[in-house]
Amino acid sequence: MNALPDPSPPVSGLVPEVRRKLLEAAARLLSEEGPSALSARRLAREASTSTMAVYTQFGGMPALVREVVAEGFARLRERLATVEHTDDALADLVQLCRAYRENALEHPNLYTVMFGGTSLGGYRLSRADMDVGTDTFTALADALDRVMGAGLIRRENSRHVAGQCWSALHGYIMLEIAGIYRAEDGTTELVLDPLLSRLLAVPITMGP
Amino acid sequence: MNALPDPSPPVSGLVPEVRRKLLEAAARLLSEEGPSALSARRLAREASTSTMAVYTQFGGMPALVREVVAEGFARLRERLATVEHTDDALADLVQLCRAYRENALEHPNLYTVMFGGTSLGGYRLSRADMDVGTDTFTALADALDRVMGAGLIRRENSRHVAGQCWSALHGYIMLEIAGIYRAEDGTTELVLDPLLSRLLAVPITMGP
DNA sequence: AGTACCGGAATAACACTGTTATGCAATAAT
DNA sequence: ATTATTGCATAACAGTGTTATTCCGGTACT
Structure with a gap:
């Protein structure tokens, strides 16, 4: 046959x-x-x-999903690594956030599985997976360290500030993926930009 | 027929x-x-x-899930309605945020379905569901209006600020539900509190 | 060379799932 | 009283993850 x-x-x-x-x-x-x-x-x-x-x-299927998620983390890391270090550390940080959001919006299903806790056939993130995922976090912290080093924002614990930026970015992106926020309604300028600007006490523009 | x-x-x-x-x-x-x-x-x-x-x-199952989600939204609205209006509008806003987070952490699976975009057997939020969900948003905006009216924070578009608070809260809570942030690690004080404090430019404490 | 072996893939089966078709009992309508 | 309709039970269909069995082909011996 x-x-x-x-x-x-x-x-x-x-x-x-x-x-x-x-x-x-x-x-x-x-x-x-x-x-x-x-x-x-x-x-x-x-x-x-x-x-x-x-x-x-x-x-089994859960293990396969785990590998797909791992690849998603790897792709995210590579994507973030493409953001070069210029002499403007703040611009670099903005580019990092943009790359993060673009990657999420280009692969929304994968992103929600990676970070949203979407249980895909009984699969849930293991602690090892999360550790891999949190080097996104270190990328943010490193960028913040450079911004602080340049005296562009207030100097404090970059890991804590990175956690705050990550929460804000993640929350906005998840609501965007869910369809509650839509860029065509201007939410990028009205919500996301002020959110990050206030968080870092410096003007930030995520739009194009 | x-x-x-x-x-x-x-x-x-x-x-x-x-x-x-x-x-x-x-x-x-x-x-x-x-x-x-x-x-x-x-x-x-x-x-x-x-x-x-x-x-x-x-x-069908998707319609049943839709009703469960609708009940979750109703419960959230009732929970937020239990926060009384005192003469300290800022304290009321903090209590509102606490109630929101407590409700989410008490029913994490329901919360991720409501806002996280977890596709549960092919079910996804409809625009009507989202409209119901966004009166959470209006509760936040109203509380912010009172805080602004009392001159406790900078006066500006309360809906935009509400969107920013919601993004921050939602993002932190989702990462908390995913297991990346754990309150026993002190992330509430180190990440969530500074996040909201900076956003509103006023000290905020979400812990007990 | 021949042969035994053994790992991975194909086939099929088991216990599930959502959904649909059919049948039946009870109720509502005439 | 007779008919129509409504609501659930039973069973069937197609789909799912997973497991057991079979089977084939390349490897490694002898």
Whole structure:
């Protein structure tokens, strides 16, 4: 009934391409169709394999989701790393916040799973996952350290201030993803900008 | 041939107790065992009925979840309404924020469904649901109006400031529910209090 | 070479899920 | 009293995650 097996299976040891294809399909389905599209059978179809591959390669759907989330964290870290350090530390911080928000709005489903606590088929963040996620936090703290070092904002515990900025950004972005705030209503200028500006006691513009 | 089942009670003013029992079981299961425990069959068992009741009474699982969420919004509104107006408008605002956070932490699963955008079996917030949810927002704005009227904080657009407070509160609470911030680590005093204090340019203490 | 092996994938089955179709009992309407 | 309708139970359908079994193909011996 089925087509003949793939004529060229270059095994080549290290990373099974079945694993790669499953992860790729999972990331794409989550991004394009949302969490409900993430099913073992659907993944198997998309990756041209059987559901068993999910179990031999990952051990189950929750473990697969965990890897997708880990990749999401990695992509976020890389994205934040693209923000270069210029001589204007405050501008760098703003760019960091922009990159964070852009990444979240470009992959909203993934973002809510990463930070929103969306239970995806019984999967919840483990402490290890959260530790990975919190180096977002350290990126913010480092940027704040430089801003404080330049005397551009009040000097204090950068980790605490980073926690405040993260809370504010995260909260605004989650409400934005939920559809309560919409950039076309001007909420970016009316809510987000004043929020961060007041928090750091310095004018900030997140819009383009 | 036959139209969609009308979700409203059919004849007498009496609300079917099957409907009440289903909603009660749904709220309890969501609160105690999380979103994955919300299944039609499980609900039918808990309410001593059959899965069909879910469809005759509500029209399906998404509609039932919608009602649970609506009840959550109603409970939040009542909770916020218990905060009395004293002659200290700023203290009232703080109590409002405390009530908001306490309600969220007491029903974290419900809260993430209400505001976090957790897709629960394909259910997502409709615009009507969001409008109901945003009278939380107006409660905040009203409290801010009184604080501004008393000259305790800078006078400006209270709706915009309310949006900023809501973003900050929501973000902190979501990270708290996700397990990233833990009150036993002192994050309430180190992150949340300074966050709101700076936002309003007045000292605020959310802890007990 | 031949052969035993063994790991990963395919097939199928189990216990679930939401949903729909059917049937039935009781009530409302005529 | 007879008909129509309403509301739930039963059962079935298609889907889910997961597990057991089978089976095939490359690896590693002999």
